[in-house]
Structure formats: structure tokens, C-alpha cells
Amino acid sequence: MKQARLQKIQRVLSLRQPTLTVLLEEVHKPHNLSAILRSCDAVGAMQAHAIVPRGGMPTYNATSGSAEKWVPLHTHKQVIPTIEDLQKQGYQVLATHLSERAVDYREVDYTRPTCILLGAEKWGVSEDAAKAADQNIIIPMMGMVQSLNVSVAAATILFEAQRQRQVAGMYREPQIEPVTLKRLTFEWLYP
Amino acid sequence: MKQARLQKIQRVLSLRQPTLTVLLEEVHKPHNLSAILRSCDAVGAMQAHAIVPRGGMPTYNATSGSAEKWVPLHTHKQVIPTIEDLQKQGYQVLATHLSERAVDYREVDYTRPTCILLGAEKWGVSEDAAKAADQNIIIPMMGMVQSLNVSVAAATILFEAQRQRQVAGMYREPQIEPVTLKRLTFEWLYP
Ligand SMILES: C[S@@+](CC[C@H](N)C(=O)[O-])C[C@H]1O[C@@H](n2cnc3c(N)ncnc32)[C@H](O)[C@@H]1O
Ligand SMILES: C[S@@+](CC[C@H](N)C(=O)[O-])C[C@H]1O[C@@H](n2cnc3c(N)ncnc32)[C@H](O)[C@@H]1O
Numbered sequence: 001m002k003q004a005r006l007q008k009i010q011r012v013l014s015l016r017q018p019t020l021t022v023l024l025e026e027v028h029k030p031h032n033l034s035a036i037l038r039s040c041d042a043v044g045a046m047q048a049h050a051i052v053p054r055g056g057m058p059t060y061n062a063t064s065g066s067a068e069k070w071v072p073l074h075t076h077k078q079v080i081p082t083i084e085d086l087q088k089q090g091y092q093v094l095a096t097h098l099s100e101r102a103v104d105y106r107e108v109d110y111t112r113p114t115c116i117l118l119g120a121e122k123w124g125v126s127e128d129a130a131k132a133a134d135q136n137i138i139i140p141m142m143g144m145v146q147s148l149n150v151s152v153a154a155a156t157i158l159f160e161a162q163r164q165r166q167v168a169g170m171y172r173e174p175q176i177e178p179v180t181l182k183r184l185t186f187e188w189l190y191p
Numbered sequence: 192m193k194q195a196r197l198q199k200i201q202r203v204l205s206l207r208q209p210t211l212t213v214l215l216e217e218v219h220k221p222h223n224l225s226a227i228l229r230s231c232d233a234v235g236a237m238q239a240h241a242i243v244p245r246g247g248m249p250t251y252n253a254t255s256g257s258a259e260k261w262v263p264l265h266t267h268k269q270v271i272p273t274i275e276d277l278q279k280q281g282y283q284v285l286a287t288h289l290s291e292r293a294v295d296y297r298e299v300d301y302t303r304p305t306c307i308l309l310g311a312e313k314w315g316v317s318e319d320a321a322k323a324a325d326q327n328i329i330i331p332m333m334g335m336v337q338s339l340n341v342s343v344a345a346a347t348i349l350f351e352a353q354r355q356r357q358v359a360g361m362y363r364e365p366q367i368e369p370v371t372l373k374r375l376t377f378e379w380l381y382p
Binding site (some may be wrong): 008009012015029031034035038039040041042043044066067069070071106139140141142143144145147148149151152154155156159162163171188 | 199200203206220222225226229230231232233234235257258260261262297330331332333334335336338339340342343345346347350353354362379
């Protein structure tokens with residue numbers, strides 16, 4: 001039992017993608033947050049970021065598989081400094097935002113260090129954040145309704161990233177340092 | 192204004208895919224139902240099906256873009272006769288279900304008439320329904336959590352179908368009969 005769990009943890013950690021993450025700009029519905037973290041976990045994103053302007057911790061949906069244990073969510077107060085910080089770390093920040101410069105989400109190279117910026121249920125990504133992002137991307141909409149649910153949009157893009165990274169062999173060898181892998185194995189085994 | 196609306200309706204109807212649909216087996220959370228119908232609308236699915244054993248109409252999430260106007264949801268009482276009926280109409284029914292015969296969702300040909308069968312939030316697709324389906328498909332999970340949110344899974348598969356159908360040129364020419372196109376244009380313009 002313990003052995004099986006250790007093996008699962010080691011396998012999952014060896015698939016983790018430290019260069020794939022999301023930044024949620026005031027996404028606030030618990031079921032959306034939970035669904036996004038589950039998708040992050042499924043494609044191997046190691047952590048997630050959220051802008052929570054008034055501080056406080058986001059709440060999750062208790063009934064769904066709780067991924068927040070496996071994909072830590074880091075909260076920040078201001079979106080622009082957070083974007084700039086990620087860019088300094090080498091991430092391309094892709095804002096999901098319909099603008100003149102928006103491209104189809106499938107045209108982007110997700111094997112590069114990538115952060116997907118997603119917007120609030122009502123308001124979407126702010127104009128300032130969309131401008132600060134390296135690129136604006138959009139999932140094609142061929143129907144009457146203007147936008148997708150935010151957790152649906154997140155997953156659609158994350159699984160395109162997963163597809164590209166699989167083709168590129170990025171799940172074949174561990175992407176995290178041996179020492180980090182060891183530390184996390186221990187932390188996950190004895191929470 | 193009226194002219195712009197007419198044009199939008201005509202464009203959307205000319206992209207509709209009468210041979211792409213979903214069957215929801217007791218999916219009951221309003222936000223999931225709404226999110227799934229929005230994704231259906233976005234990829235051009237013309238209608239959706241749901242199993243509602245105790246009768247009654249499913250409820251939607253009023254706050255999200257209401258796609259149920261554009262993607263009628265047909266309710267049925269029993270899952271097996273509904274699957275068989277779809278198969279008689281020429282649909283391949285793909286159950287999202289982890290079984291011995293399950294294949295990666297990207298290995299399937301979605302240019303064929305296709306119905307994606309999705310399961311309840313808690314219980315998933317029933318064993319009987321999974322057996323009656325033509326194939327079982329699964330989205331790869333590389334993390335600690337066992338399953339995705341159902342609306343997330345639906346969208347991930349629907350956008351793979353959209354991708355394949357786009358490559359195959361199925362959005363280039365209207366897929367519905369001229370007479371149906373005319374009737375629906377009128378119905379959508381004067382609801
Ligand atoms: C419900 S939408 C926001 C709607 C808002 N009225 C707008 O126009 O931006 C919430 C979030 O879902 C994501 N989203 C929804 N539809 C999308 C699409 N077609 N492409 C990319 N992202 C999308 C974006 O992150 C968006 O900020
Ligand atoms: C939360 S899941 C059901 C979980 C249930 N405990 C089970 O094991 O089936 C609800 C539905 O989402 C869909 N789903 C979730 N994860 C999926 C995956 N990895 N591949 C395909 N469909 C999935 C399926 O339609 C499933 O019935």
C-alpha cells in the first residue's frame with residue numbers, strides 16, 4: 001500500500017512540468033477554481049497563481065477531487081507586477097483575451113515556459129493585463145454565445161499544451177531537479 | 192442591427208455540425224450543464240441529449256451565457272435505448288469511461304457522426320452504458336487526481352472534434368440542408 005503510493009507519487013512527480021502554469025485574474029467561483037486546479041494536476045502543471053486583490057484565500061469546491069493539495073495556488077495582490085515577475089523568470093504570459101493581436105490558441109508554442117492568464121467569470125482579463133502579456137490567445141467560437149466557461153477555456157488550452165509537450169518528449173524524462181523531486185516525494189508521502 | 196443579427200445567425204447555422212452531439216448521463220449540476228451547452232454551441236453541435244431518469248427538466252446556471260436557446264437539450268429516461276437509437280441513426284457513441292478497452296481520446300475519428308457520452312459528477316458513466324457504447328475513450332491523467340470536472344472533459348473532447356472537423360473542411364460548407372437552414376434562421380430570428 002505504502003509502496004504503491006510511493007510509486008504513484010514518484011511517477012506523477014516525474015511527469016510534472018515546472019515550466020507550465022496558470023495565472024487566474026480574480027476567478028472567484030469555487031467550482032471553477034477547483035476544476036482548473038484539477039486540470040492543472042492532470043497535465044502536470046506544478047503550481048498555479050491567482051490575483052486576489054482584497055487578500056484572503058480563495059475557496060474551493062469541497063465535493064470535487066481536491067487538487068489544491070498537489071498544485072499549490074500562490075496568491076498575489078496586483079496583476080501587472082505578477083506578470084512582470086513571471087516574464088523575468090522567462091515565462092511567456094499568454095492572455096486569453098479577444099483583441100486585435102489575438103491569435104488562435106493552437107498557433108502558440110507551449111513547449112516554452114508558459115503561463116496562461118485567465119480572467120474573471122464576469123469581466124474577463126483586464127485590458128492592462130492583456131497589454132502586459134506577451135501574446136493574446138483565443139479559442140475559436142463558432143456559435144451564438146460569446147465566451148466559454150473559464151475552467152473549460154483553461155482545460156482546452158492546457159490539453160493543447162499537454163499535446164505539444166508530449167510530442168516534444170517533455171513527459172519522457174523528469175523536468176524537475178533530482179533534489180526537488182526527492183524533497184517533494186517526501187512532502188507528498190508524509191503530508 | 193436586425194441585418195447584423197441575421198448575418199450572425201446565418202453564419203452560425205452554416206457552421207453547425209448536425210453529426211456531433213453529446214449524451215449526458217445524469218449530469219445534474221446546473222453550472223456543469225450550462226458550461227457543456229456553451230461548449231457545444233462553440234464547436235457547432237446542434238443539439239444535446241440528457242438522461243433524466245425521474246423526468247423533470249434539468250436546470251441551468253442563469254448567470255452564464257445561456258446556450259440552451261441555441262443548443263436544444265433533449266431529455267430521455269433510459270440510457271440504453273437512447274444509445275441504441277443514436278447508433279441506429281448512424282452515430283458512433285463514445286463513452287468517456289476508464290475500462291480495458293478505453294483508448295486515448297485523440298485516437299478517435301470525430302469526422303464520423305459522433306455522440307460523446309458523459310457521466311454523472313459522482314458516479315461517472317454506468318457500466319451498462321459503457322458496454323453499449325461503440326468505444327470507450329479517456330483523456331490522459333498524469334497527476335494525482337483521478338478525474339476531471341465533467342464540463343472540462345466534455346470541452347477537451349469537443350475541441351479535439353472541432354480540430355479534426357476543421358482539418359477535414361467540415362466547417363467550410365453548410366452541413367445542414369438548405370430547407371432546415373432557412374427554417375432555423377427564421378426561428379432564431381423571431382424566437
Ligand atoms: C466568461 S469569460 C469572460 C467573459 C467576458 N465578458 C469577456 O468578454 O472577456 C471568463 C474567462 O474565460 C476564458 N475564456 C472564455 N472564452 C474564451 C475563449 N473563447 N478563448 C479563450 N479564453 C476564453 C478567459 O480567460 C475569460 O477571461
Ligand atoms: C468526475 S467524473 C466521474 C468520476 C467517477 N468517480 C468515475 O470514476 O467515473 C464525471 C465525468 O467526467 C468525465 N471525465 C472526467 N475525467 C475524464 C477523463 N480523464 N477522460 C474522459 N472523461 C472524463 C466523464 O464523463 C465522467 O463520467
